[in-house]
Amino acid sequence: MNPRPPPPDAGSTSIGQLLRRAFGGVVALVFLMGVAGLVATVPPFVAISAPLNDLLRTRSSSAVVRTVLFDGQQGLNGYLLTGQGTERTSYQMARRDYPAAEARLRGVTIDETHALVETLTTQATSWWALADQQIDSMPSTRPSTAEITREREQFARVESAYRALDLRLVQKISEINRINNVLNAVALVVLAITTALAGWFAIRIGNSATRRITDPLGQVLEAVARLGRGEREVRVTLAGAPTEIEAVAAAVNTTAGEGDRERRMFDLFQEHSAAVRHHLSRGEAVAAAAQVLGDLLGADHVVIRLPPDSDGEPEPEIWSAADATGDPTPLARAPVDWDASPPGQAVVRDVRQAPPGPMTAALHAAAARRVIEVTFGEGGSATGQLTVVRQRGRGAWRPYEVHLAGVFAADLARILTHAKLFEQAHELVARMREVDSTKMELLWTVSHELRTPLTSVAGYLEVLIDQEAGPLNAAQERMLGVIDQNVVRLRRLIEDLLMVSRIEAGRLALSHDLLDLTALVRTACTEIQPAAHRADVAVTCDVDEPMTIRGDRESLDRMLLQVLANAVKFTGPGGTVTVAARISGPNAVLVVRDTGIGIPAADLPHLFTRFFRATNAIRQAIPGTGLGLTIVSTVVERHGGTVTIESEEGVGTTATIVLPIAGPADDDATPAQRTDMHEYSSA
16 A cells, blocks of 8 residues: 655745735735726816816807818808809808807807907908898899908908917816826826836735745655656655645655656566567467566466467467466466457456455465456457456555556557567468469460460451352351451450469560660551541551661560550540650650549559559450559560550540660671561561
């Protein structure tokens, strides 16, 4: 059992009490500062706001009166100049709005500006009288120059009265603002002083509470950090700290000692677990795991049982210490219900409290007192059960020992899974090699066996087509033509299968004759023309420059015809196939470009894989075996060249074949080779 931490001193203070005192003091300071702010700001604001509002209302009303008078003068002047009704209407609207504006001004006038307001309204009344006379005389009689001059002089007196009133209002507002600024400055000084005092007291309170908490807590954290750095002898000594921190310090001191042994235990666990992982055999891994776990935990017996598999029920693994008593064999042979034992955490059992039964009897036979039992596995299914026995007179299992047993069991599950997969992989590779060999042998045999009956069919078909067996009608000729096309297709398929089987078996023998690549390409273009004509595809062959290479005539013919056949097959009616060849440095470059269906981008990396077909070709049910490009790439590579495919779905495909040109060292060819090359050139 772990020792309990010592109780805190009776006179210690808790962190909660310290924080309540500190927060209470800060709240009191905030309240006092708020009261001081109210005292400093509310009375001046009340004293200033009322007269300032009166002045502002008076000035606003006087501005409205001036605006109405100005609108009236503008309407009068416009009407006198233009005689338009809209200008007269503008004047009349201003004349109608003026009484209300004058009444509002009189209603908000303060005593100090009463005389100035009276002067403004008197002058305005006189101007309205002159303006009304001029408006009424129009349009029959225009006012004289003298009348217009009197009206404008009167309006100038109105403006002078307004400026005098506005100047007086501005002066009074400025005086009140000066007083307000002085009062604000006084309030600001008061607030600054109270804020500074409150901040000083808050800092004092906070520092005091902080030191009571952080100083001892810092000692605990420093001790924990030093323990984390490996200074295992460090302990915490506190006096007068809050009760919670004293309890934490006691817990740190209590666990420090246990941590030493636990760390040593897990270091050994990592070392031994790594050694167990090196075993690729399940039997060796289980034996090593039982010994490691027994030594590591100081156990008396370790039993590891595995569920039955396709090879039968594996033998249980038993490990016993040198001085252990009892017989663990009955425990290893005890039945396990694997279906009802899903993987889980390690469980500690006390044999004295176990119910009677076969398992309890087996534990007594092993002289067990306390047992760690864990069922381990992956994916929810059990792959084994681990039992660690400690006999009578030994101490109880520590929590970290139980945890370590569970971790080790989970690690063992992964080790056994990997070992099983390794064994299955070896077996699968061997079987795949055997299947592949059998498959290629079958391809070789079947292809050879198919050639004989196909030759007979082709022979009789030729006799029928030549009408040696009798005349044919048009329908019979069409049917025999279809048969002939499929015989040719079947022959090519058999030849492709034979070629692939030779390649896979390593029996593809190639000659190294001097050949004219230009002649080979022209011959292939000629041979593909009938198929292109039936598919309504135009084939253009632009190959004029002589190019001499070394290679095998038959395989190169097959390769060229395969490339052209692919281009024609995957090009729709009305499309084109272009064949071009040129010399580029030491190489001959052959380019076959079509305007067909193209190849999806995701399929391009797999084109040269045996039996692979593009997804759009499969979707459109275009016939094929997926062997053509495999044969093409193999033949080209065996001739020291390269082949690349560029394509865009719905646009077309370009195949580029690069073959090395025969150099000067190839001029010593035999007469037979030269004749062969000449014959191809003449073709």
